[in-house]
Amino acid sequence: MASAVAARAKERFEALQAEGGRGDLDGGEDGRLKDFSDLELKPDHANRPLWACPDGSIFLEARSALYGPAYDFLVAIAEPVARPEHVHEYRLTPYSLYAAVSVDIAPASICDVLDKLSKVKLPARIRAYVMDCTKNFGRAKLVLRGNRHHVESSDAAALRTLLEHAGIRGARDASEDGDGEEFRAGEVAAELAANRAYLELAAELDGSDDEGAEDDGAAAPGATLRTYSFKLKVGTAQDVKKFAANDLDFPLAEEYDFRHDLDNAVLPVDLRPSTKIRSYQEKSLSKMFGNGRARSGIIVLPCGAGKTLTAIVAAATVKRSTLVLCTNATAVAQWKAQFALWTSLDPARISLFTAEVKEDLHPECGVLITTYHMVSFGGQRSLDGERLIEAVKAREWGLMLLDEVHVVPAQTFRRVLAVCNAHCKLGLTATLVREDDLITDLNFLIGPKLYEANWMDLTKNGHLANVQCVEVWCPMAGPFYREYLRHGGCGQVASGGDLGEGAPEEAKPRAGGDARCRRLLYVMNPNKFRACEYLVHYHEQRGDKVIVFSDDVFALLKYATALGRPAIYGATKEAERQAVLGSFRFNSLVNTICLSKVGDVAIDLPEANVIVQVSSHFGSRRQEAQRLGRILRAKPSADGDGFNAFFYTLVSTDTAEMFYSAKRQQYLVDQGYTFKVVTDLPEPATSALDTRAKELDLLNSVLCADYLKEEEAEEKALTKAAKDDLRAPPPAKRTQVSLAKISGGDAGVRYLDFGKGGAPQAKAKRHKLFKSRPGAKR
């Protein structure tokens, strides 16, 4: 379903882009210049904060007096592209418009307000585009009321359109409704005044407008809107949703009228009086509960800005059974702690469901915290697991909280949604970017993006640490670069790749160079190592807490050993992991830890304020943002240039890493972060790698590295972290023995012949995979 809608949305967007591009007049050097200079400039343009271009991009002046309200409006209707200091760029996409409509911003007022805020006359093309995109979006909603789905709309015509579809007509529960043109009439609370601030904004700019006045009336507190609805037969809701989206281009938004839900038990949860909610958290929640109901959708807040608290407040508002899905067991434990910290919920009502812990649901109403993998797992489960998952399926969840929603593949989601029946889904993420296209699916699987905070604004207000981002350029050491080129590295350098005739014969690039080895070479670059050493020593002396990140396990272990600091990676046991993390947090002697990509998400280390990134996952913008998020939690003091956290990326020059690094930073740069490039870091006073001989040793070990083994362990650990009953097949066992031993020629082995029985009988041993199978147990 989602893909069909997504495809249609994409089509619309591309059409707009193409049309926008047609304005080419004189064209830049490459003909990409989009010339909209024939747009009509309004006489009082200086007072208006933005430009709306015919290709759907919007430029907002951050210094405008109307910046605040205009920002709130834009973030509701458009996708932020870049938000640096002076001028922000936004883009109107079908998804952003869908999100806008679903928080009850009428398409007409999108255009009107946009036109009023714009310095140029709103291009007719944009108006048409908005209308086309929102023609059907969000006009009708799927509301679960009294445990029955209703299709509801404020416009009876929309319902008639829907009912023209045979499938939907069939799904209508005619027994109570009748089959005619009449719909049930109802009322819904009008959108919160706070969310309609944009209308005042428009009125401010253009006071005499009648329409504005009328809207102001509608936004009066306590006002209600008239709605029409029809009831659906039990179990047809998903079908109707699919029909509407695929066949009619009429995606239905989902809302949960929890205040009138009398069937489901109330969760006795309240925020502790000490719990304080920040303004942006409140803002994002007001989007969610804007009309007195709970909307499904995604809230985007930077790491460290209190996503968890936001979600917990949402849970405390809905006050129904809540299902929390996280990415791994560590996160599960953290969520539980957060619930205890912020709310007065009885601990007995919180149950966990992970590979290690399986606690039963509270019989009446409670919170279950689990992982995506636990729920979506399709294979054979343990007995406890099986029982618990049945309970999850049977329960009617009021709210589903989806943590780190961007990391989960759409396929997993579909399975999760198939298992769990939730009235309202709230996705949480820091970075709604993926290198693949799967984000768009989330819009339809979960809901539109409800709110996205501006990183820089939060930093300015002290909600986030002020991070100095530094890219350290480390030249490749000669022998390492030679090997790098020999392994085909020159292919990455494009033009510089031609070594030519004069190259030493042994330096000719090897065909099909080994990408993995190349990667290791630039990660293990001795200059990089020394830079890392210097930074670690420097910051430890300052009393900072440092995390060294390396994606590459081989490199991670090398670095950790050489630095003499603890490391955590996939294969590290949970107990050891907790011990290391614990001592990092509370022991003033342990100030540095090395983390592999298991530390990217959901490990909460509020003390850390320095990151040294040694290697990373190619050009992943998301990973960069997530890693930055590890140190974003607001720090008490700011010294130096007002920076109180440091993010170093070490890059080996003249390698593919330079290219990846630029790509990775794009997201953060668009959020307004600046990366300072440092090319001349001092050498550390003492180094574990101080002689050329040691460098060559290192090179040797890199070239002979059996990285496959560690990598395998890492992969396994990563998947295992989220897994439950699925016991990985026992790994192929490798033992080091001599050939003689295998062949039986080992000295000292004697063969004895025992007359009767032939070979000794192996004891029937049950494979552990089957040990815990139901039925096989007893």
Next chain:
Amino acid sequence: MSSLSLSVVRALDEHSLLLLYGGGEGSGTASVYCGNEWTVRAVFGMLPPVEQQIVLRLATCGAGGCALGLVARRWVARPTGGVFAEGVATLEALRCVELSAAPGRRGRAAPVPRAGLPPEPAGARGRATAEPWRAREPLKADKRKPTGEQLAQWTVWRWTNVLLFLIGTDLDESAVPPPCVPRFLESAGLMAAVGDGGDVEVTGRGVDFLLKERHEQVWALVDEYIRAAGDAKGEVVALVLTLAYATPGEGYAVHELSEAQKAALDVLFALGLVYRRNASSSRFYPTTLGVDVAFGARRSAGGARAGGDFRRPVDVIVQTNFQVLAYTDAGVNTSTLVLATLNLFAELTTRLPNLVVGTISRDAIKRCVDRGIRVPQIVKFLRAHAHPAMKASGVPQNVTDQMALWAGEGNRVAFTDGVLVALDSDALYDAALDAARDLDARVHWKSARKRCLFVDADAEPDLRRRLAAAAAPRKRKAPDN
């Protein structure tokens, strides 16, 4: 910049100087046409105060002059200081002061320039006009005198076209400056051919040029013209200097000028310094730009500059994500110029009625570097056009750093010469390798099969010498065996 003009005057030869001061070869007509009291006054105005003093005092001493030693003692507080001597030398070079060769070192004001010095009461030597070029019978009443507004607009249009041409913008047929302009641009090193026989494009100097004050730019081209003027130098300089005393927008008769000056008028027209209705018109109208060229805006500061003149046309914001935004509020023409400049080092993506958006990219910076445009010039340009909102923070440091790094990428490879040494025999090859090792010379490449090795050029002579030394005894030995 008056000093600029003074240096030009100093560079003139004696003959041209005399022409400039309105004397010369006794030919009465020449003095009327090119040099007159206005040019004298201009040169006097350009002199530093000490020199002005010396000239004035010497002038009052009469034709006989006086002993310089005496002058120095009486007039100057510290006669031993170099100021006085320097001043005298300057004046002599300018032919304002004549020194007698006699041991007394008497100096006197040169007769010709003295005639035009300010303290002489007007009219005392027949200075009949309050303005230059009014010596002959006046023209008939001017019916179609251009208004100040028109003139200002025309000037901006004309001059901007010169700059647009410099930066390589495609211009309309009518807007392309006449061929003399490209010639000056090229000879001034502002434009240069890229590659072999490629198009002429703006150079690093050209970008610097774009950043200069308007009248400095104009002067640079006029200077270029004067340099190339040859024999007519004195007359051209006289024309330019006299222009400074004309009133912008007033009509002046072409027939007051000498032939060389008439030719020069065409060039000044091409640069927008004087306006003429057409090539055969009997009048010319100096523009504000033309009046200012010799001395900058000093003289005409009093309201002569109409609106539509060269205001800063564009405000530029550079953001930390390498985005460049240019607010273009002024007339289309001038903003096009800044945009064309921006286009040199940023890729423009979107153009709105009063805003242009672009991105500073590595490719664009590389292109600039290839043309000899340096990063500091770019930063200077961005600063010069910085939007008020950006004034406090300036161009983001990460952007300037990154630009410098991009630009520096090309400088990482240094070329040193090397020599390929081919040897006749394996024995020699081995000997050469040994020799290279002994000499500590770097062997960059070697091939035993081809019996070749490649060494640094400066190591080669030593290597050869060693080889010869090694080979010689063996050659002698061979017959013995």
